[in-house]
Structures are given as C-alpha cells and as structure tokens.
Amino acid sequence: MTTEVPRSFHMTPDEFRRQGAEVIEWIARYMEQVEDYPVLSSVEPGEVREQLPATPPEHPEPFEAVMADLDRVILPGVTHWQSPNFFAYFPANTSGPSILGDLLSSGLGVQGLLWATRPACTELETLVLDWVVDLLGLPERFLSTGDGGGVIQDSASSATLCAVLAARHRAAPDNDLAGLVAYTSEQAHSSVEKDVRVAGLPASSLRTIEVDERFALRPEALAAAVEADLAAGLRPFFVCATVGTTSSTAIDPVPAIADVCERHGLWLHVDAAMSGSAAVVPELRFVNDGLDRADSYCFDPHKWLFTNFDCDCFYVADRSALIGALSVLPEYLRNAASEQGAVIDYRDWHVPLGRRFRALKLWMVIRHYGAEGLRHHIRRHVALTQELVAWIEADDRFELAAPAPLNLVCFRHVGGDEVNQRLLDELNASGALHLTHTRLDDRLTLRLSIGQTHTERRHVEAAWDRIRTLA
Ligand code: PLP
Secondary structure (H helix, E strand, O other), X not given: XXXXXXXXOOOOHHHHHHHHHHHHHHHHHHHHHHHHOOOOOOOOOOHHHHOOOOOOOOOOOOHHHHHHHHHHHHHHHOOOOOOOOEOOOOOOOOOHHHHHHHHHXXXXXXXXXXXXXXXXXXXXXXXXXXXXXXXXXXXXXXXXXXXXXXXXXXXXXXXHHHHHHHHHHHHOOOOOOOOEEEEEEOOOOHHHHHHHHHOOOOHHHEEEEOEOOOOOEOHHHHHHHHHHHHHOOOEEEEEEEEEOOOOOOOEOOHHHHHHHHHHHOOEEEEEXXXXXXXXHXXXXXXXXOOHHHOOEEEEOHHHHOOOOOOOEEEEEOOHHHHHHHHOOOOHHHOOHHHHOOXXXXXXXXXXXXXXXXXXXXXXXXXXXXXXXXXXHHHHHHHHHHHHHHHHHHOOOOEEEOOOOOOOEEEEEEOOOHHHHHXXXXXXXXXXXXXXXXXXXXXXXXXXXXXXXXXXXXXXXXXXXXXXXXXX
C-alpha cells in the first residue's frame, strides 16, 4: 500500500535558487533598460487593477505566470524613479549593494526588536550609525558611545515624530499637554504638522514661522513668537529647523535658532531629510552648521545616499528622553541582557516593536562605495546642478526662483504661471523626463532635482535642451 506524500506548497530551496536567479536577472535588465522607458507612467486610475483578477487564486500559480503579469501589467503602471531622467520631487535613489543588502535582510527574516532577539542586527545598526557620524562629520554627541546615539527609522516623518515625542516627554513628563507649543518654518515639510497631531497636540499648537527672501526661517520671528507665547502663559517646547526644505532646499539658520532654543529650554530637532547626505563632501559641510547644539537630527540615506527606501538615520544627543517617551516593558519581553543594561533595545527608539535588518543595506552601500565613492557621486550631482544653474542664468526667458545650494534648481519661465504650467505638462507628457513643481513667492515654479544614481551630464543637458525647445 502506498501512502500519498502530502503536498507542502512551499517553494523548495532549488526552486528559490532558480526563480531567485531569474528575479536578479530581471532587476539587472531593468537597470540596463530603465533609461528607455517613458519616465512617468501614463496609466489611468484603476487601469492596473482592472487587468488583474478580482479574487485570489484557489490553486498555486506558476512563477512564470506571475513574472508575465509583472511585465504586462505592473511595469506599465510604474513611474521610473530609478531612471536617470527622473528629476521630480527629491531623489529616492538606490544601488546594487543596497538592493542586495535588502535581499539578505529578507533572507535572514530578522526581527530586531531586542538585542536578545538578534544581537547582530542591533550591533551592526549601532556600528553603522556611528560610522555615519564619522562619514558625515556629524557632532560626536550623536555617537552611541556617549549619552546619545542613532537608530534607523523608516522615514524622516517617523524620525521627527520620535523627536516630538521625546521633546514632549522632557517638557511634560506627567503627560499634561495643555499649552504646549511647537515651532517650524512655513516652508517646513508637512510631516512636522502631521507628527505634532499624532503626538496628541492640536494642529493649532504648531506655529509656522515666516521665512526670509531665501525661504529660510527668520530667527527673530521665531524668538518673537516664543516670547509672545510665554507671555500668554503657554509652554513652548519644540522647534524643528529644516536643512534643505522640500520646496527649494532652503537652509534654516540653525545656529541662530539654537540660540533661541537654548534661551528658552526648547528641544531643537533638525530635519535634513534630503540635504543631509551632502555632508559626505567636506566642502558641503555647511549643512551641518549648528548641529552640535541640536537635540536630535535626521536625514534619509533613502533619498540621496544610494540606499533604497526605507532608511532614515535619526540621532539624539541624549537618548534618555527618547527612551523615556517610548519604553514600555511587558513581562514577555524581559530578558537578562536588557535587565543588565548592557545592550541597546531599539524597540524603545521608535514606534513599532518589530524591525527589519535595515542596517545591512546601508553597511553594504558604505562598504561598496567607500567614503571616496559616495563623495564622488554627491560632488558630481552638485556640479551638474551648478552647471544647469549657469545655463538657466544665461537664458533670459528663464529666471531662478531660489538659491540652489545643492542639487535642486527652482526656476521658471518669465512668462507667468500659465506658460510654466503648459511647459511642465508638455515636458512630463513627452515621457523623456519627469519634473514637478512648487509655488514660491506665490508663483508657479519648476523644480529640477538631480540625484538619481545614474544621472549623467548628458541627461541634464538633454533635459535643458527639451525645456528650451518647448519654452
Ligand atoms: N522632510 C523633508 C525636508 C522632506 O523633503 C521630506 C520628503 O521629501 C520629508 C521630511 C519626508 O520624508 P520621508 O518620506 O522620509 O518621511
């Protein structure tokens, strides 16, 4: 009598080896071909979903069928952020070592909530974040060897939320939130407002401070707002300065903002989501000015440091307020290493409990490029941006709308909003490149952001040629 072996349904290691090799080959081909795709997906809302079955399959489907749908349905619905002709928003660049690091992280399937649940995940993260202090010339107070330290968060939005929560804990350890007031510039990223709301404060407790002609926060306006709130019996507690605003890469004067914070005992957080990566280049370390006086700092290697989403480096000068705000210890997580106080448990440094092994990809990027390679590419992007600035300045149909200290150019046609809107629409419809816009001085402004891994001079030149031709 033969007994039937029950079907396992699992992918065997041999199937994984074969299909995994095909996926790697698919990605490598995508990297080679991405430049040839129309940058902006042209699908209509609902079009992707319509082409796929409305209900899940009852029976297992072959790998080949899934890959065929990837080519047929998914790829046309992708806007190609990794195209060298992608100049929209801010970059979200990536690289081979980063993708492989992410794959290894998935392969290990680590949950790094506690040191004890995977020591290497914690210790590599601590090491890599200390490396980044060195790589970017950040203040030593952010090193884990002192009172501070760094942690990888999923995004700058989450990092700033943790900064607000730590500041709230320091200002109101008894959780009496009445009258707490936070400050940021009117050009700050929308995540600051969202974070303040998530932290349990009304949106009205956030003051958006006016900016100067360079779109940077006016420190004297900040001081006046804080003093007015104190006089009204309110409790100022938190300031978020931005180094490299989303609209125009304006750089808030962090040292002057730190003066105000120190005078009134306010938590100073610095959000350098995109621009922070510039500090790998010594001559661009003006982006670090005043950081030695910040309580917390974040930047996104997933924007401009060749590390795919998600990877935000978040630092605090004194970790006790952060841990005080976020630590909850149920019995089932108690363990000897934590109790001896000998280890870092990163679950106390952010909102979720579980965490992926994200340090692997950043570690692999840094080891693959070395500081030298990272400096080379950031310098290259900034030099290309400065070339584009010179071309725009030389064409009297166009004007610069803001200073371009790093890798974003804000510019417009002098013909007004309608002309700029038409130009933007035609450029994006061409498929040859993708740009986005903002409003500066209440005028429609085109943004061209240079930071994709493989953007070369020829791509920027072609973009400028097309802009001039369509103008
Ligand atoms: N802060 C600034 C200055 C940004 O430019 C951005 C996004 O562009 C963010 C925060 C939000 O970034 P994330 O997607 O990492 O939350």
